[in-house]
Amino acid sequence: MPLEDILRKIEEKAAQIKEEILTAAKAEAESKLKDAAQRGSALGTGILEQAYQEAAQIESIAVSRAEMQKKQMLLEAKQAVISQVFDEALKELRDMHSEEYKELLIDWISHRADGTEEVIISELEKEILGEDFIAVANQRLKEMGKRGNLTVAYSPEYLGGGLILRRDKVLDNLTFPAILRFMKEDLEVEIATMLFKETQEGESVS
Structure with a gap:
């Protein structure tokens, strides 16, 4: 299967996973807000404000999880393509005159x-x-x-x-095999670093 088709399927699957995660997160956030509203009527607005903050945090975490899963799927697909390319390179080397x-x-x-x-x-x-x-x-x-x-x-x-x-x-x-393995490992690390750079930067900031 061409790389473009693989990536398109990953995008579709990632969108589905993201929607499922966000739906679950939204339900959890709404539950917290509803519970806080019931308690807030008796104890004041502090609980409600805290619940809004927790709900926002839940949705933020859900989005991060969805993006992380998408990047993991992309990484696995690219690793599979890399493996295929290096297998073909090894065959070409062995077939040299x-x-x-x-x-x-x-x-x-x-x-x-x-x-x-x-x-x-x-x-x-x-x-x-x-x-x-x-x-x-x-x-x-x-x-x-x-x-x-x-x-x-x-x-x-x-x-x-x-x-x-x-x-x-x-x-x-x-x-x-040894030379190509080293090259493959370096390339996989480079791709993983590129895919997860934004996530790593976000974690370091938080």
């Missing part, structure tokens, strides 16, 4: 390695990357003024594409 894939990994190594690490790649990709993969990576590092003493280890498990750099006990996870 072997030479393009090899060059991408060597480029990552040249930017992240100092030349003394162990490069861990999937056993399944040994043939795709070629026997000269580490030699080419080491040569690239030397051309950049770094050490060219990388070694290679093959993981029997499929890493999902990409590689892992190991420096002693420190692992630098440059596999496709």
Whole structure:
């Protein structure tokens, strides 16, 4: 379903939820006002004024709840779309031509390695990357003024594409799933912050 259709359905559902919340809040507020009016006739106008304030507060809270639920629904929809986009991105990365894939990994190594690490790649990709993969990576590092003493280890498990750099006990996870997961988490946080910014500001003011 296109994003526009998802958002339209959310708007419709949010409007329905908002109406239900406001109706319940209005009924509660009217009940308080009615009760206050009955007591106020005997005790003066103070109770009635307090009831009006409580009624206004109830409606304000109801509106905030409705808006919060709407934003939560929007967030969940956008997260679903983000997941779909990143799943497609992962598939495209895995479908790269072997030479393009090899060059991408060597480029990552040249930017992240100092030349003394162990490069861990999937056993399944040994043939795709070629026997000269580490030699080419080491040569690239030397051309950049770094050490060219990388070694290679093959993981029997499929890493999902990409590689892992190991420096002693420190692992630098440059596999496709890990990189996309970090990007996805950052994007989801950014979207959540954007959607709930007004609510957070309102809470800080109150």
